[in-house]
Amino acid sequence: MTLAKEFNLDLSKNSLNLSKIPSAEILFRLERLTKSERKITHLVLWHLVEMDNRKLYLELNYDSLYQYLTKHLAYSESAAYDRIQAMRVLRQAPQVASKIEEGSLNLTQLVRVEQSLKQEKRLGKEVSKDQVFDLLNKVENKTSFETEQIIACELRQAPKTYQKVKPQSDKSIRLELTLSKEQYEILKKAQSYISHIIPENDLAAVISYLAKASIQKKEGKESEQEVQALKTQEEKFKAFESSNFKAEGSPAPSTQSFRGIPKARRKYIAESVKRALLKKAHYRCEHVNPKTKQRCNSKYQLQIDHIMPLAKGGSDKISNLRVLCGVHNRYEARRWGLNPLRQ
Ligand SMILES: [Zn+2]
Structure with a gap:
């Protein structure tokens, strides 16, 4: 006391x-x-x-x-x-x-x-x-x-390699398995690439997401349920974004479809500019999650991104350029209603 x-x-x-x-x-x-x-x-x-x-x-x-x-x-x-x-x-x-x-x-x-x-x-x-x-x-x-x-x-304790699958009272399944060091590292790497989608350290969610992605790839289309879930997610995000944009006094990205938009004029970004941008970004993705304010920092498929897309009137000025990972590049393109492959 x-x-x-x-x-x-x-x-x-x-x-x-x-x-x-x-x-x-x-x-x-x-x-x-x-x-x-x-x-x-x-x-x-x-x-x-x-x-x-x-x-x-x-x-x-x-x-x-x-x-x-x-x-x-x-x-x-x-x-x-x-x-x-x-x-x-x-x-x-x-x-x-x-x-x-x-x-x-x-x-x-x-x-x-x-x-x-x-x-x-x-x-x-x-x-x-x-x-x-x-x-x-x-x-x-x-x-x-x-x-x-x-x-x-x-203690050189013998590794447990058996796999346990146990049904539980709430219909969930308790899964216990052993990964090799390499397998675990691959899983953690995959997790880091989708950390903007699954920010928590929730391996069950990560495995489920990766499994769904590989099914989609195999089946070549998104199931009805998935499409619906994605739409709701995007709508929520757009609502969040537009309220934010309004607060800052700049226009909200349109929620309409962008079909029929003329192909963006494409200008050449000098290698020296690219290098400078990458260096400034410490060779990591600069995307910041609007909710958690956390920077992505992924090193995966780094690309130079137009903050305001060329198709929406953005320029090639350095102030409109940033470094994004492959995932965030596609994510931004989708957000603006652009075809990520053409952007
Ligand atoms: Zn990123």
């Missing part, structure tokens, strides 16, 4: 109003609080080691440490599980205590290390205390993904 005192917090009220606290003070406090949160977690773990050694929970009529944590101390199931796994790691490698306190090793990492050690034991493999400490040093300051990679490599 010393921090509450230090920050002059009145904890007798139901809610804390921090709206008058200066931002720098909020930042400072959060750093202090996070530090002390880690310190407390690390102290909790030490006490759990002792609690477990003495089996104190039995005296309180709990069958296990887990029961004591969830029922008596009101931890959630997952929070209790994590702390027990972490406590076991700390017992085997007390030297890591300071890393937990500093935050260079987090609970999730400790849980993964403990789980993988258990897996080794199940396989009858011995892991020495030195090896455990060595493993913990290697995963220090790493992301969860990197931690998984390091554990898999260090």
